[in-house]
Amino acid sequence: MGTTDATTGHEPAISTVRREIAGARSIVVKIGSSALTDLHAGLAVDRLDRLADALESRMAAGTDVIVVSSGAIGAGLAPLGLRRRPTDLATKQAAASVGQLALAHAWGTSFARHGRTVGQVLLTAHDISRRSHHANAQRTLDRLRSLGAVAVVNENDTVATDEIRFGDNDRLAALVAHLAGAQALVLLSDVDGLYDGDPRKGGATLIREVGGPEDLDGVVAGSGGALGTGGMASKLSAARLAADAGVPVLLAAAESAAAALGSADVGTAFAARPARMSARRFWVRHAAETRGRLTVDDGAAAAIARRASLLPAGVVAVDGTFGAGDVVEIVGTDGALRARGVTAYDADEVGQMVGRSTSSLPEGLRRAVVHADDLVAAR
Structure with a gap:
């Protein structure tokens, strides 16, 4: 396995893959539901503001940033008086219709503090799987960036069905990273990295770096929590998808966003394959x-x-x-x-x-x- 914290007892030197992520001139940052919403209170605006501040610091340093934001369904629960994440499709879509409005407004208000304009981009699996829609989404993202706006991407939960969903925004983020030609992908959630076991049970060790599939032998990843559909299995799959396409990945805790978007010396880093896959081959393998x-x-x-x-x-x-x-x-x-x-x-x-x-x-x-x-x- 890759070098772990337990091996040395102190922070390892910054590796090549972490330097690549820290120096990337274009990145996609995915933020999980648990980092933005509370089951009872809805959107956690203070947490969203801190994330926007970290993102702004990276953009001010000259990096193009696309945000993939979960949280639409979670943001709609409290306003609708729902006590838990729904399991039926109609209620999920209803919650998303309320939450997407709140989430987009919150991101817009937060980035406005820095003089930034936000553009919301809602995608479904169909938009990525069909080549013509895929190209249209790519042009929209490119134009938003050229106009100086921050693209905030989310799955369009109000119209997505169980049959055509991405499954989670981790996969969506990996697809967007390749779609937009990003040089790095950062996955931020309520976990601080990939472990070789369940850290809640004790005895698990943080895997600092993943250089290839062999570093994942014996790793068991779990499913999502109360507010999201992801979980470590989802993040691991998305990280491998992006790395396979030539995009290095950093998996870290949202509370460490400043470090993740700065020196990238936190969490787990996934090295990219040496040669970036062509857009067509990536589409055939992963998106179509x-x-x-x-x-x-x-x-x-x-x-x-x-x-x-x-x-x-x-x-x-x-x-x-x-x-x-x-x-x-x-x-x-x-x-x-x-x-x-x-x-x-x-x-x-x-x-x-x-x-x-x-x-x-x-x-x-x-x-x-x-x-x-x-x-x-x-x-």
């Missing part, structure tokens, strides 16, 4: 909504692992309704995910091609089912 599934034989699965195109002869089954240009999952005969890719044909056409050699097909069906350039192998 899949429309169907292709099952392939062992030979095709091995070819895919070598970054070869998927040919008709290797396909053994087709599931779902999809068109040419849609993203599909590619699985082995054991059901394990092998890749995701953009299919060159619709489902009916692929159905006619199953198991056939390219030379035996009509002239118009002799291309690869999924070309290597449109294929992203599973990790």
